[in-house]
Amino acid sequence: xxxxxxxxxxxxxEGAIVQxxxxxxxxxxxxxxxxQQHAGEAPTFLSYNVLDGLEEKGRFSSFLSRSKGYSYxxxxxxxxxxxxxxxxxxxxxxxxxxxxxxxxxxxxx
Amino acid sequence: xxxxxQWPATLVQPVGSPLSLECTVEGTSxxxxxxxxxxxxxxxxxxxxxxGIGQISSEVPQNLSASRPQDRQFILSSKKLLLSDxxxxxxxxxxxxxxxxxxxxxxxxxxxxx
Numbered sequence: 001x002x003x004x005x006x007x008x009x010x011x012x013x014e015g016a017i018v019q020x021x022x023x024x025x026x027x028x029x030x031x032x033x034x035x036q037q038h039a040g041e042a043p044t045f046l047s048y049n050v051l052d053g054l055e056e057k058g059r060f061s062s063f064l065s066r067s068k069g070y071s072y073x074x075x076x077x078x079x080x081x082x083x084x085x086x087x088x089x090x091x092x093x094x095x096x097x098x099x100x101x102x103x104x105x106x107x108x109x
Numbered sequence: 110x111x112x113x114x115q116w117p118a119t120l121v122q123p124v125g126s127p128l129s130l131e132c133t134v135e136g137t138s139x140x141x142x143x144x145x146x147x148x149x150x151x152x153x154x155x156x157x158x159x160x161g162i163g164q165i166s167s168e169v170p171q172n173l174s175a176s177r178p179q180d181r182q183f184i185l186s187s188k189k190l191l192l193s194d195x196x197x198x199x200x201x202x203x204x205x206x207x208x209x210x211x212x213x214x215x216x217x218x219x220x221x222x223x
Contacts, residue, residue: 030210031210033211040197040219041216041217042199042214042215042216042217043153043199043214044214045211045212045213048211087152087153089153091210095210096158097155097210097212099152099153099154099155100152101151101152102151102152104150
């Protein structure tokens with residue numbers, strides 16, 4: 001079967017760094033996405049990885065290891081507005097997106 | 110630029126009543142279209158996707174149906190709602206024949222079945 005695992009909830013302090021992990025087992029792999037979803041809103045695209053390594057985009061970075069079926073999203077200099085759910089999704093061999101349940105990130109002052 | 114619209118934004122319906130949610134995309138042609146449902150505090154569940162007019166694939170057997178009468182219009186329907194149909198319904202689109210297949214989401218419809 002296809003499976004994506006993420007922690008359910010994480011807590012971090014404003015100004016700190018947090019790493020949200022995602023592990024996946026899918027039938028094929030054609031890329032991994034991270035989305036941000038604020039409560040009551042639609043998900044918005046954060047990052048895309050298809051090759052191994054780190055992709056940096058401002059305060060957010062995403063890492064992929066295809067051999068380990070593993071990715072993480074790194075958020076630096078946390079701000080209160082970063083409180084949201086972070087969804088990991090993998091594109092399988094049929095180019096369908098398989099979604100994780102999301103990690104709720106709580107930022108404390 | 111591309112935009113995606115969904116309506117209504119919120120909806121409260123009694124059990125057994127019909128449902129029709131509409132989604133339209135502007136600024137792109139022949140998009141792939143998707144309907145998702147998200148229960149409170151849960152991940153996204155893919156309900157239907159479409160690669161063209163009249164072409165619908167169902168991911169989860171249930172009392173919902175979808176139709177694509179026009180290239181950029183996607184409709185989610187039900188003849189009789191169940192309590193378990195409550196949730197946040199999201200429409201999304203992606204570019205046809207794109208290897209990345211990033212999906213762009215509409216604002217969503219929050220449905221409460223009472």
